[in-house]
Amino acid sequence: MRGRAAAGALGVLLLLVQGCAVQEVKPWERDLLAERRMQLEPSALDAFLDLHIYISKEAASGGYGVGGGGCGCN
Amino acid sequence: MQLNHVRRALASATCALLGGHASAAPDGGDGWSVESAVLYYGEKDRVQVLEPTLFASRELDDENRLVVRGVVDVMSGATPNGAVPTDTPQTFTTASSRYTVDADAPPRMDFEDLRLAFGFDWERTGEGGDRRLLTGDVSVETDYLSMGGGGTWSWDTRDRLTTLSLGVGGNFDWVFPGGGPPAPLDPLDGAAALHLIQEEDDDDDEGEGGEGGFEEGEARYGVNTLLGVTQVLSRGALLQLNWTHAEQGGYLDDPYKLLSVVGADGRPVGYRWESRPDRRSSDALFGRLVWQLPLLHHVVHLGYRYYRDDWGVEANTTDLKYRIDLGRRLYLQPHLRYHRQGAADFYRYYLVAGEPLPDHASADYRLAEMESRLAGLKVARETKSGEMALRLEYMVQSGESHPDGAPGILTGYDLYPDLEAVMVQFTWSFRF
Numbered sequence A: 001m002r003g004r005a006a007a008g009a010l011g012v013l014l015l016l017v018q019g020c021a022v023q024e025v026k027p028w029e030r031d032l033l034a035e036r037r038m039q040l041e042p043s044a045l046d047a048f049l050d051l052h053i054y055i056s057k058e059a060a061s062g063g064y065g066v067g068g069g070g071c072g073c074n
Numbered sequence B: 001m002q003l004n005h006v007r008r009a010l011a012s013a014t015c016a017l018l019g020g021h022a023s024a025a026p027d028g029g030d031g032w033s034v035e036s037a038v039l040y041y042g043e044k045d046r047v048q049v050l051e052p053t054l055f056a057s058r059e060l061d062d063e064n065r066l067v068v069r070g071v072v073d074v075m076s077g078a079t080p081n082g083a084v085p086t087d088t089p090q091t092f093t094t095a096s097s098r099y100t101v102d103a104d105a106p107p108r109m110d111f112e113d114l115r116l117a118f119g120f121d122w123e124r125t126g127e128g129g130d131r132r133l134l135t136g137d138v139s140v141e142t143d144y145l146s147m148g149g150g151g152t153w154s155w156d157t158r159d160r161l162t163t164l165s166l167g168v169g170g171n172f173d174w175v176f177p178g179g180g181p182p183a184p185l186d187p188l189d190g191a192a193a194l195h196l197i198q199e200e201d202d203d204d205d206e207g208e209g210g211e212g213g214f215e216e217g218e219a220r221y222g223v224n225t226l227l228g229v230t231q232v233l234s235r236g237a238l239l240q241l242n243w244t245h246a247e248q249g250g251y252l253d254d255p256y257k258l259l260s261v262v263g264a265d266g267r268p269v270g271y272r273w274e275s276r277p278d279r280r281s282s283d284a285l286f287g288r289l290v291w292q293l294p295l296l297h298h299v300v301h302l303g304y305r306y307y308r309d310d311w312g313v314e315a316n317t318t319d320l321k322y323r324i325d326l327g328r329r330l331y332l333q334p335h336l337r338y339h340r341q342g343a344a345d346f347y348r349y350y351l352v353a354g355e356p357l358p359d360h361a362s363a364d365y366r367l368a369e370m371e372s373r374l375a376g377l378k379v380a381r382e383t384k385s386g387e388m389a390l391r392l393e394y395m396v397q398s399g400e401s402h403p404d405g406a407p408g409i410l411t412g413y414d415l416y417p418d419l420e421a422v423m424v425q426f427t428w429s430f431r432f
Helices: A002-021 A044-057 B005-018 B190-202 B408-412
Strands: B032-043 B047-059 B064-080 B090-093 B098-101 B108-125 B131-140 B144-156 B162-175 B218-234 B237-250 B258-262 B268-273 B279-292 B299-309 B314-326 B330-341 B370-382 B387-399 B419-431
Touching: A044 B032, A044 B047, A044 B387, A044 B419, B098 B108
Parallel strands: none
Antiparallel strands: B032 B047, B032 B419, B047 B064, B064 B108, B090 B098, B108 B131, B131 B144, B144 B162, B162 B218, B218 B237, B237 B279, B258 B268, B279 B299, B299 B314, B314 B330, B330 B370, B370 B387, B387 B419
């Protein structure tokens, strides 16, 4: 039930974004998007270390990707 | 503890690098690109961690890219064991240790541990432009082994403004504390535990944990899935939306956490091991905006996550990074993060003597209702082949000091002392 609600919310958000906010960007206009600082995660290492801390100290996790690999962190 | 951190960070980062809209990988070209760091994480009066980390990546050919990574965690310090403080010294005797906590002090267990973790990503771009990411990870501690892997597939729409991603992953962990995992809600039996300790001392060949070592461990496993959309909004803006679902099963307890059983005066009359459900189902909805401000050319990274699971935990997390370039190579990046979570249904500060035992109970501070605030600053200088950076961050977690109706002397103690932590990270990336 919660899964369907989350998927529905994702769909609605996508429609809103598609319908209201998207501007056409031509291939030759992608110079800014190609910069490292404009990547979704400019530093994989920073994100890796941050998530290790947050997931060790909080009850919530997920949202960023899939896979496995944990620890018995205190 | 539920941790799927290794893959999530890398999957996220790799998808970002592979994203068709912003696909100029910063570390392309021949040879290896290396990103190395040393992180010091220090909590006030609690856990200290030194964490050297190395990522190395290489383009194998036009279609394939390999990333390997290694992490060493050197951990020490003290961690809350779940018991409440009281006005006399408390001695805790378990199958692997015995320690005494001073009167009026928050009960914490000293520990030292070493964690080694290794992993890889294999990224392959298909002829049609679709991208596949396969990952694998192994992590080893003296009482914990974790193995995980996953795959993420991404496709662009024809205009290459939208990317759809689908991912599935899993992990298998083995928990093997010294003396074996305690039975849920069992009382701490000091005499029996002491007997075990003495047996271990008599047999040097059994190694860490002795009786009830690796082979007496318990399994923990999980499967998680991802459905994601990345959308170019404009020449300088990008939006990512992910929905992830995770199912965990097996031994989900923390084998070192316990609860005090208190009498009417608030003083402990005994202790019991914690007990968590053996299943957990969770969903997370995550959105991230990357936006380069017109005129200023500063870059905003704004993320928000809503999390919910069937243990009753609900959480909202907001994360903001704001990059300010100072000239061609130097930049500053302030970082703010706010996390608020509700308690798990079975979270208790303590158990009350004479009351029926619940099916599940845990006093793990990470399952409590609490807020976490973080502020930090990164100063970096880009070099010809990479970057040198220093990051300083400060985090505070705070929760309710007492539950309503806390008995007797417990009203005089802070049962959820703040967690204060500093993080200092030096990063050096280069190519060879």
